[in-house]
Amino acid sequence: MIKARITPASRPGGQWRRAQTITAYLFILPNFIFFFTFFLIPVAGAVALAFMEYLPGSQRFVGLDNFRAVFADPLFGVALRNTAVYTFFVVLFWLGKALLIAYLLDPLSKFTQTFFKSAFYLPSVTSGVIISLVWLWIFNPTFGLLNALLNLLGLDSVAWLGNTSTALPALIFMHVVMGGGSSIVLLSAALARIPRELYETALLDGASRLGVFRNVIVPLIQPTLLYLVVTGTINTFQVFESVYIMTQGGPQFSTTTVVYLIYETAFVQFQLGTASAQAMILFLFTFVLAAVQFKWLGRSVEY
Amino acid sequence: MRKRVLLLSALLFPALSTASAQQKITLTWWINPWRIAPPGFPEGKTPTGEEFPKYISDQFMKKYPNVTVKYEVVPNQGFREKVTASIFAGNPPDVLRPIGFDTNLVKQNLLEPIDKYLTAEDRLDFLPYALNEGKVNGNYYMWPWNNSNNGMGSTMLLNPKIFAERKVALPKAPYRNWTLEQWLAAAQKLTFDRNGDGKTDVYAITLAAQDTENMLGWLNRFGGQLVNDQGTAFVINSKEGVAALQFMVDLIHKYKVAPDGASGLGVYDTIDNLHQGRAAMGYGGIYEIGRIDRYVKEGKLKDPINVLVAPFPNDPKTGPVAYQTSGGFVVFKQKDPYKQKMAMELARFITNKENDKLLEDLLYFSARKSVNKGFDFKGIAAYTDVRPQVTVYLNAIKSGKPYYGPSSIDVQPAMKYFTAAMQAALSKQKTPKQALDDFVAQATPLVFKK
Secondary structure: OOOOOOOOOOOHHHHHHHHHHHHHHHHHHHHHHHHHHHHHHHHHHHHOOOOEEEEEOEEEEOOHHHHHHHOOOHHHHHHHHHHHHHOOOHHHHHHHHHHHHHHHHHHOOOHHHHHHHHHHHHHOOOOHHHHHHHHHHHOOOOOOHHHHHHHHHOOOOOOOOOOOOHHHHHHHHHHHHHHHHHHHHHHHHHHHOHHHHHHHHHHOOOOOOHHHHHHHHHOOOOHHHHHHHHHHHHHHHHHHHHHHHHHOOOOOOOOOHHHHHHHHHHHHHOOHHHHHHHHHHHHHHHHHHHHHHHHOOOOOOOO | OOHHHHHHHHHHHHHHHHHHHOOOOEEEEEEOOOOOOOOOOOOOOOOOHHHHHHHHHHHHHHHHEEEEEEEEOOOOOEEEEEEHHOOOOOOOEEEEOOOOHHHHHOOOEOOOOOOHHHOHHHHHHOOOOHEEEEEEEEOOOOOEEEOOOOOOOOOEOOHHHHHHOOOOOOOOOOOOOEEEEHHHHHHHHHHHHOOOOOOOOOOOOOOOOOOOOHHHHHHHHHHOOOOOOOOEOOOOOOOHHHHHHHHHHHHHHOOOOOOOHHHHOOHHHHHHHHOOOOEEEEEEOHHHHHHHHHHHHOOOOOOOOEEEEEEEOOOOOOOOOOOOEEEEEEOOOOOHHHHHHHHHHHHHHHHOOHHHHHHHHHEEEEOOOOHOOOOOOOOOOOOOHHHHHHHHHHHOOOEEEOOOOOOOOOOOHHHHHHHHHHHHHHOOOHHHHHHHHHHHHHHHHOOOOO
């Protein structure tokens, strides 16, 4: 017995469905053209560049030489370590701050919530350059605001950006203070979705507020937390602007991050191939880290 | 038949070349902001950096109506990146004023040599070191324009008001030379607590590890040199270099005449400290008087400071030292011979005697000897008598040295290690010897590799 193959097109209304599919593709085509032209092609170009010696007048395939050069450069290891430390602390404190503020805002009236959410979101729409310049003044070793406060308390001035042990923490502090606005908005939305009865029941059953937070709230907002951890890690791994403006990777490379090193390699030393190899390695690190975070944090997430 | 075609071609060829000479072309040129007021610029206003290239472009287009000149003012920050990106994109400007001549551009075969366009008069008129700044393998690649820089690494600026407040005698005119001992004695008196709260309000000087030119200025005081005269090795870890760096460390930690935190400071911190009266001395040449003038007009500085130029203190053994450098215009390789000719003509036009005179407005000297003779710097800063400062400055730069070594080598890839060495020493995380030895070990393979 021969079974007739039924394809969507041969079914009744198949033509209509095919037309619908084509229409859908046509709708996403303009976006795909832009994505292909301005994202996929440059990314493919960067991958190819990582295996080449690319000079203005000549290009030559060099195999894995650029990757060998990257791993032979002790500065790359320093940059990776700095980036990892920076990312760990910024994401941790950023998220902690955002969670705390969102939790504190949750019981407030809608108007008050909106006011505070806007206030916390404000730095996100301010230019990073301006923020860096303001913080340069705050951290100024002799005449800065932070040291003036320390002096008022009878403490000695600190060369915040001039000391290898304080420069990276100073940048982390700045990012934690200024960042997290969008995380607060997202976490507030996640908290608002939790039915109040769950809190009340837990409290009636004798749970402490901390217990409710840990056992009721955190598990229920875990999808949002996972999203924030992953996107926060990816974004923070690419820190560049503040390093470029405030420290130029110093003192003594203590704030040199991978993206800053990529910039230096490409635009100061004209080594586009090596810079692309650095970028590929950064991409791999970020990808693996995001995958691990998904696997680890996503275990108990229910969507 | 063949003969006729050849004859026709021979007859047509000159006509075609003439047509090509008159062909419409567009030239692009890039320059960082040079706030030079062109002729006719209104008094009391501050030029933005656009006026000078616009004036030059308009004048050139008047002279060559078939040429359209498009200029672009590229900000200092990110200048090198933009140039690099344009080169790799295969679309560099036709004419460029690089911030520092880059020998790599020649090595990558990107620049046109200018030798055949230089007249005998040009060769005699340009200061030899300015012409040599763009010399690679026996050919010249840069039309010299400005002589020396803004004075960073060459001279100091003194705030005579603070000298008077502390009853410290100014070094004697006309050349204001002073020894290290005299300078240090003055520096100690100039560092003081003005309001009696037990905190230093005014320091004598600012040391900034990220300010490479002034760091090298101090190192050269004692005979330290970044690179040897042959341009074959880093030699800054010599005993002279180590002694110089030790002196700088002592200025912060022993004599306390410079604020701590030098590792995190750059040249704009040194400028700001002088402008705000937080340091009695700063750095720079007469150009920096123009900066004060500009900042006052722009409202960035409330009151003008009357500053005096003085040389860095000299170790009598080495004598005065200043930073010898110059800048100019380079022409990128062209496929079209006519465009090449006109690009070269544009670079020559910008640097001709007439246009070189415009540098006077910015308190800069020209790379042409004949033009400098006519400079009087009259009426630029009403509150500072500029001419005596010119005398001091010219005397200082007579003893000029190329701090970064011969122009045929590119030390740029190693300079981040130099800054790191300065930071390590000035914050006392390494001894001066350790810091400089480490720098030489790290920098040598980057610059002097095969």
